[in-house]
Amino acid sequence: MATQVVGILGGMGPAAGADFVRLFVDACARLLQARGDRVRDQAFPEHWLAQVPVPDRSGALLSTEAGAHQPLEPMLQALGRLAALGVQSVAMACNTAHAWHGRLQARFPQIDLLHVADEVARALRAEGVPQAILLATTGTYQTRLYDEALARVGMGLITPDAAGRERLMHGIYEGVKRGDLALAQRCFAEVAQDLLDRHGPQPLIMGCTEIPLALPGAPGLVGQRLLDPAQYLAQALALRAYGGRPAAQMS
Amino acid sequence: MATQVVGILGGMGPAAGADFVRLFVDACARLLQARGDRVRDQAFPEHWLAQVPVPDRSGALLSTEAGAHQPLEPMLQALGRLAALGVQSVAMACNTAHAWHGRLQARFPQIDLLHVADEVARALRAEGVPQAILLATTGTYQTRLYDEALARVGMGLITPDAAGRERLMHGIYEGVKRGDLALAQRCFAEVAQDLLDRHGPQPLIMGCTEIPLALPGAPGLVGQRLLDPAQYLAQALALRAYGGRPAAQMS
Numbered sequence: 001m002a003t004q005v006v007g008i009l010g011g012m013g014p015a016a017g018a019d020f021v022r023l024f025v026d027a028c029a030r031l032l033q034a035r036g037d038r039v040r041d042q043a044f045p046e047h048w049l050a051q052v053p054v055p056d057r058s059g060a061l062l063s064t065e066a067g068a069h070q071p072l073e074p075m076l077q078a079l080g081r082l083a084a085l086g087v088q089s090v091a092m093a094c095n096t097a098h099a100w101h102g103r104l105q106a107r108f109p110q111i112d113l114l115h116v117a118d119e120v121a122r123a124l125r126a127e128g129v130p131q132a133i134l135l136a137t138t139g140t141y142q143t144r145l146y147d148e149a150l151a152r153v154g155m156g157l158i159t160p161d162a163a164g165r166e167r168l169m170h171g172i173y174e175g176v177k178r179g180d181l182a183l184a185q186r187c188f189a190e191v192a193q194d195l196l197d198r199h200g201p202q203p204l205i206m207g208c209t210e211i212p213l214a215l216p217g218a219p220g221l222v223g224q225r226l227l228d229p230a231q232y233l234a235q236a237l238a239l240r241a242y243g244g245r246p247a248a249q250m251s
Numbered sequence: 252m253a254t255q256v257v258g259i260l261g262g263m264g265p266a267a268g269a270d271f272v273r274l275f276v277d278a279c280a281r282l283l284q285a286r287g288d289r290v291r292d293q294a295f296p297e298h299w300l301a302q303v304p305v306p307d308r309s310g311a312l313l314s315t316e317a318g319a320h321q322p323l324e325p326m327l328q329a330l331g332r333l334a335a336l337g338v339q340s341v342a343m344a345c346n347t348a349h350a351w352h353g354r355l356q357a358r359f360p361q362i363d364l365l366h367v368a369d370e371v372a373r374a375l376r377a378e379g380v381p382q383a384i385l386l387a388t389t390g391t392y393q394t395r396l397y398d399e400a401l402a403r404v405g406m407g408l409i410t411p412d413a414a415g416r417e418r419l420m421h422g423i424y425e426g427v428k429r430g431d432l433a434l435a436q437r438c439f440a441e442v443a444q445d446l447l448d449r450h451g452p453q454p455l456i457m458g459c460t461e462i463p464l465a466l467p468g469a470p471g472l473v474g475q476r477l478l479d480p481a482q483y484l485a486q487a488l489a490l491r492a493y494g495g496r497p498a499a500q501m502s
Contacts, residue, residue, distance in 0.1 A: 013292040014279070018272035021300065025265045029430055039429050041264040042304045049272065049300035053293045085332060178290045179280055 003045040006241045007087035009078055011051035012071075012094035013177055016209030016230070020093035021049050023234035031238050045241035048085050050078040057096035058139030058169070072100050079108055088112060089240035091233050095207050096139040112240060117149030119232040120205060124155060129203055131156035132227070133195045135188060135215075136207035137172060138165050146207055158199050164191040168208075176210035184214035193220050203227050254296040257492045258338035260329055262302035263322075263345035264428055267460030267481070271344035272300050274485035282489050296492035299336050301329040308347035309390030309420070323351050330359055339363060340491035342484050346458050347390040363491060368400030370483040371456060375406060380454055382407035383478070384446045386439060386466075387458035388423060389416050397458055409450050415442040419459075427461035435465035444471050454478050 008024065010017020024047065032039045054071045075097065082090055089112040092098060098116055105113045124132060134146050134157055141159055150157050160168065167187050175184025188211055192204055203225045206212045212228040215221070259275065261268020275298065283290045305322045326348065333341055340363040343349060349367055356364040375383060385397050385408055392410055401408050411419065418438050426435025439462055443455055454476045457463045463479040466472070 011292060011295065011297075014276045014295045014298075015273070018269065018276050021269035021272055021302075022266070025269050025302075028265070033430070040307075040424075041262060041428065042306065044262065044265045044302065044304065046262075046304060047265075047302045049302075051272075051276075051295065051298045051300075053295065053297060055293065056291075081336060173291075177292065179284070 002243045003241055004088040004243060005046045005048070005086045006237055007047065007082035007085070007090040008049045008093055008237070009075065009082065009090055009097075010049055010093040011078075012054050012057065012092075012097055013210060014051050015176070015213060017049060017051045017093045019213065020091070020209070020230050020234060021047075023228075023230055024091075024237055027231075027235045027238035028241065031242055047241065048082060048087060050082055052078045054097070057094065057099065058137045061096070061099055061139040061142055071097065072103060075100060075104060076107055079104055079111065079113075083108055083111055089114065089237060091237040092116070093209055093230065093233075095145065095209060095229060096137045096143075098145050099139060099143040114233060114236050114240070115149070116229045116233045117146045117207075118152075119236045120146070120227070120229045121149040121153045121155065123232050124150070124203065124227075125153035129155065131158060132203045132205050133158045133192070133199065134205045134207050135160075135168055135192060135211055136205075138169055140207055141165060146205060158195060158202060160191050160195060164194060167191050168211075171214065172208055172210045176213050181214045184210070185218050188215040189218035189220055192218075192224070196224065201225075205229060253494045254492055255339040255494060256297045256299070256337045257488055258333035258336070258341040259298065259300045259344055259488070260326065260333065260341055260348075261300055261344040262329075263305050263308065263343075263348055264461060265302050266427070266464060268300060268302050268344045270464065271342070271460070271481050271485060272298075274479075274481055275342075275488055278482075278486045278489035279492065282493055296489075298492065299333060299338060301333055303329045305348070308345060308350065309388045312347070312350055312390040312393055322348065323354060326351060326355060327358060330355055330362065330364075334359055334362055340365065340488060342488040343367070344460055344481065344484075346396065346460060346480060347388045347394075349396050350390060350394040365484055365487050365491070366400070367480045367484045368397045368458075369403075370487045371397070371478070371480045372400040372404045372406065374483050375401070375454065375478075376404040380406065382409060383454045383456050384409045384443070384450065385456045385458050386411070386419055386443060386462055387456075389420055391458055392416060397456060409446060409453060411442050411446060415445060418442050419462075422465065423459055423461045427464050432465045435461070436469050439466040440469035440471055443469075443475070447472075447475065456480060
């Protein structure tokens with residue numbers, strides 16, 4: 001099977017970008033094993049990770065000003081450099097950055113720019129799950145990234161109220177992004193527990209790449225399904241890398 | 252402080268390359284904290300990871316034939332593409348690949364190509380450690396990568412016999428590279444235990460990037476010092492990225 005060169009647009013944050021490479025390598029190894037190929041270094045597809053400084057995505061979405069604080073330009077530049085490296089498919093290791101997915105894809109039609117929420121929606125629909133809880137940034141809530149992707153496949157989405165959203169942002173920015181994972185876990189677990197108490201057991205979509213770095217293992221959430229969109233995105237990128245079309249293969 | 256763009260040459264194996272990015276991001280966060288800067292996405296230096304298929308390094312070193320199975324050419328190509336991206340310093344996430352360090356550095360004099368064994372030797376000398384045990388590939392033993400780096404700073408090196416080296420290769424190739432971490436841990440721990448029994452407590456240099464993916468946590472090695480060269484290399488790359496000169500700062 002022909003392999004293609006693939007890229008990962010990261011730096012948003014850098015720890016999540018590094019973790020996405022790990023998930024991608026794991027997904028490639030599983031695909032190799034599933035088709036009976038020997039897992040060896042040379043069986044992995046060429047892939048490039050760009051970790052570039054990008055202005056804060058949620059900040060840009062909440063601001064009404066245009067200008068230098070906008071994330072679009074550095075993302076376009078990094079995508080252009082990935083394209084110049086011969087990359088054919090790209091995954092963005094940041095949920096909130098998908099607010100610019102349409103504009104990035106339009107500027108680079110030759111690249112297949114994966115969409116994380118569509119990958120999650122496709123996988124959950126295939127399982128017959130009717131609805132899910134979303135833990136995310138205010139930017140991702142505001143752009144209705146998951147609401148729309150899940151609605152397209154007939155699924156519902158439960159989201160926290162304003163106080164819960166603020167608590168999640170505190171865990172992301174003062175917790176994970178500053179290296180305080182204990183604080184982050186407390187913030188994320190409180191919001192998750194509150195939604196589970198009110199709506200009953202539901203899959204929890206950890207819809208910001210910083211959340212899976214801290215939430216799993218939270219004492220109160222044992223037995224709950226924590227769903228990492230990056231795993232679905234990594235799996236989709238691995239399928240592209242090995243020449244497969246995920247829409248047909250995963251549903 | 253001016254930051255520079257840095258690169259990571261990986262794919263040897265890809266899991267180790269992914270793990271190296273994690274170590275590099277951690278090292279950057281520690282440097283930011285140490286100088287009192289706020290750790291936020293935009294404070295990290297731009298960095299690129301190239302994970303390219305490279306023929307087996309130990310296999311090439313053990314073979315007397317020249318030709319397509321040689322790792323030098325793909326490493327040169329990847330390094331050239333990293334240079335074109337504006338990268339000024341590069342770390343190679345593979346110990347055995349350092350057998351080609353001199354030739355790669357000579358071809359790209361404008362790039363500062365870090366040397367993993369020199370980074371480890373510098374750090375251990377600063378601690379006053381007299382000698383260490385090396386767990387590595389047959390390729391790394393054959394090229395005397397660590398023997399020479401440690402000898403340059405007046406340190407001794409303990410290495411396993413032929414049977415031990417073969418056991419390590421089994422753990423690396425049939426264990427880590429194929430995803431069987433339990434097998435890998437048994438192989439690595441046996442060899443480590445045998446050398447500790449014969450030579451007494453010594454720091455153990457895990458001198459192949461696959462070994463730290465399986466050895467830590469081995470029951471018999473609790474309390475022993477397991478030293479991951481990738482951590483020293485990642486720290487050195489982070490110092491370069493933030494404009495520091497590690498030789499002066501670390502010793």
